Amino acid sequence: MKMRAAVLEEFGQPLAVQEVELAEPRAGEALVRLVACGVCHTDLYTASGADPSGYAPTVLGHEGAGVVERVGADVTSLSPGDHVVTLFSPQCGECIHCLDPRTNLCLAIREQQNEGFLPDGTTRIARDGEGIRHFMGCSTFAEYTVMPEIALAKIDPEAPLEHACLFACGLSTGLGAAINTAVVTPGSTCAVFGAGMVGLGAVAGCRLQGAERIVCVDLSLERLELARGQGATDVIRGGEGAVEQILEMTDGFGVDYSFEATGNVAVMRQAVEAARMAWGLCTVVGVAGKGETLDIVPRLLITGRRLAGSSFGGVKGRDQVPLLIERYLAGEIHVEPFISHHLSLDEVNRGFELMEAQDGIRSVIDLG
Numbered sequence: 001m002k003m004r005a006a007v008l009e010e011f012g013q014p015l016a017v018q019e020v021e022l023a024e025p026r027a028g029e030a031l032v033r034l035v036a037c038g039v040c041h042t043d044l045y046t047a048s049g050a051d052p053s054g055y056a057p058t059v060l061g062h063e064g065a066g067v068v069e070r071v072g073a074d075v076t077s078l079s080p081g082d083h084v085v086t087l088f089s090p091q092c093g094e095c096i097h098c099l100d101p102r103t104n105l106c107l108a109i110r111e112q113q114n115e116g117f118l119p120d121g122t123t124r125i126a127r128d129g130e131g132i133r134h135f136m137g138c139s140t141f142a143e144y145t146v147m148p149e150i151a152l153a154k155i156d157p158e159a160p161l162e163h164a165c166l167f168a169c170g171l172s173t174g175l176g177a178a179i180n181t182a183v184v185t186p187g188s189t190c191a192v193f194g195a196g197m198v199g200l201g202a203v204a205g206c207r208l209q210g211a212e213r214i215v216c217v218d219l220s221l222e223r224l225e226l227a228r229g230q231g232a233t234d235v236i237r238g239g240e241g242a243v244e245q246i247l248e249m250t251d252g253f254g255v256d257y258s259f260e261a262t263g264n265v266a267v268m269r270q271a272v273e274a275a276r277m278a279w280g281l282c283t284v285v286g287v288a289g290k291g292e293t294l295d296i297v298p299r300l301l302i303t304g305r306r307l308a309g310s311s312f313g314g315v316k317g318r319d320q321v322p323l324l325i326e327r328y329l330a331g332e333i334h335v336e337p338f339i340s341h342h343l344s345l346d347e348v349n350r351g352f353e354l355m356e357a358q359d360g361i362r363s364v365i366d367l368g
C-alpha cells in the first residue's frame with residue numbers, strides 16, 4: 001500500500017514528507033493505522049546526525065499510538081480494531097530478561113532493531129523498490145506502520161490516542177523510573193533534576209508512590225510551574241547551588257531518592273550528591289553525549305548512596321503500559337498539560353524547531 005511518511009534522507013536536513021510504500025505484515029507482525037505520535041528528543045538526536053548509531057534513509061518517530069488494521073500469520077494477542085501504543089522497548093515474554101522481574105531489557109530483537117530492520121532482518125518500507133529502514137523498530141511519523149506483535153501494547157480503547165502516545169516513551173520513562181526502578185516509598189523525600197517530559201513524569205511517579213516531599217530542579221520557571229502541577233512540593237532553579245539548597249531543605253542529609261532527567265553529566269553528579277547518605281538512591285535517566293563520563297567521588301557510594309540507571313523506566317511495555325493507561329483513565333496521571341502543540345505530519349519539522357526552542361513539553365502529530 002501507499003502511505004505518507006516523514007523520511008530522514010540526510011542527517012542535518014529537514015525531514016521530507018512524501019509517499020512511500022508499505023508492505024503487508026509478515027508472520028508475527030501487525031499493520032497499525034497511526035492516529036497520533038509525539039515528537040521526542042531521540043528523533044531530533046538522530047535527525048541531527050549526532051547519534052553515532054543513526055542511519056538514513058529512515059522514517060523517524062517512535063512515540064506512536066494507533067489502531068491495528070491487519071495482522072500477519074501467528075499473531076495471537078492482537079486483532080484488527082485493537083488500540084495500541086508502540087514500544088521501542090519490546091517484551092517478547094520468553095527471553096531471560098523478560099522472564100526476570102528485575103529488568104525490562106528484552107533481548108529478542110535488539111540486533112535487528114538497532115540496524116533498522118524488523119525481526120526477520122528485512123524492511124517493510126520502500127520507495128521505488130529501495131528499502132527504507134525502520135527507526136527504533138517503530139517509524140511512527142507516518143500514516144501506517146508495520147511492527148512486531150511483541151512491540152505493541154494493547155490498551156483500553158477508551159483512552160484518547162493523542163494522549164496515549166506519550167506513554168510510548170517519555171512519560172512512561174519518567175513514571176517508571178520512580179515506580180519501577182527506584183520504587184519510591186510512601187512518605188519519602190525526592191528530588192528530580194530536569195522538568196522536561198521525562199522529569200515531569202518522574203515527579204508524577206513520585207507523587208503516585210506517595211512521596212511526601214518532591215523537589216524539582218530546572219532552569220526554566222515555566223517548567224517548574226508545570227512540575228508543581230504534577231505534584232512537586234518545592235521547586236529550585238538549577239545551577240551551581242542546587243545541591244546545597246536541597247541539603248538545606250533536608251536537614252543537611254539530602255533526599256531518599258534523586259532522579260536525573262537532563263542528560264547532562266554535571267547534573268548527574270549533582271543528583272548523586274543530592275542523595276542521602278546511608279540509603280539515598282540516585283536514578284539516572286538522561287542520556288549523556290557520546291564518550292561523556294560521570295565523575296563522582298567514590299566516598300559518596302561508600303557512605304551508602306546508590307546509583308541506578310533506567311531505560312524506558314524499567315517498564316515491561318506489553319504488561320505495564322496498559323496499566324499506566326488505566327491509571328491515566330482513572331485520573332491519576334495528568335497528560336493534557338504536557339501537550340503544547342498539535343501538528344500535522346507536514347509540520348513535523350516545526351515540531352523539531354519547537355523542541356529546540358524549548359517551546360512547550362511535547363508536540364503531538366495528529367495522523368488520524
Ligand SMILES: NC(=O)c1ccc[n+]([C@@H]2O[C@H](COP(=O)([O-])OP(=O)(O)OC[C@H]3O[C@@H](n4cnc5c(N)ncnc54)[C@H](O)[C@@H]3O)[C@@H](O)[C@H]2O)c1
Pocket residue numbers: 041042169170173193194195196197198199217218219220223238239261262263264267285286287288310311312313
Ligand atoms: N532512559 C531512557 O529510556 C530515556 C527515554 C527518553 C528520554 N531519555 C532522556 O531523558 C532526558 C530528558 O528528556 P526530556 O525529553 O525530558 O528532555 P528535555 O530537554 O525536555 O528536558 C530536560 C530539562 O532539563 C533541564 N535542565 C537543563 N540543564 C539543567 C540543569 N543544569 N539543572 C536542572 N535542569 C536542567 C532543561 O531546562 C529541561 O527542562 C534526555 O537526556 C533524554 O535523552 C531517556
Ligand SMILES: [Zn+2]
Pocket residue numbers: 040041042043062063169170
Ligand atoms: Zn523518545
Ligand SMILES: [Zn+2]
Pocket residue numbers: 090091092093094095096097098105106107108
Ligand atoms: Zn524478551
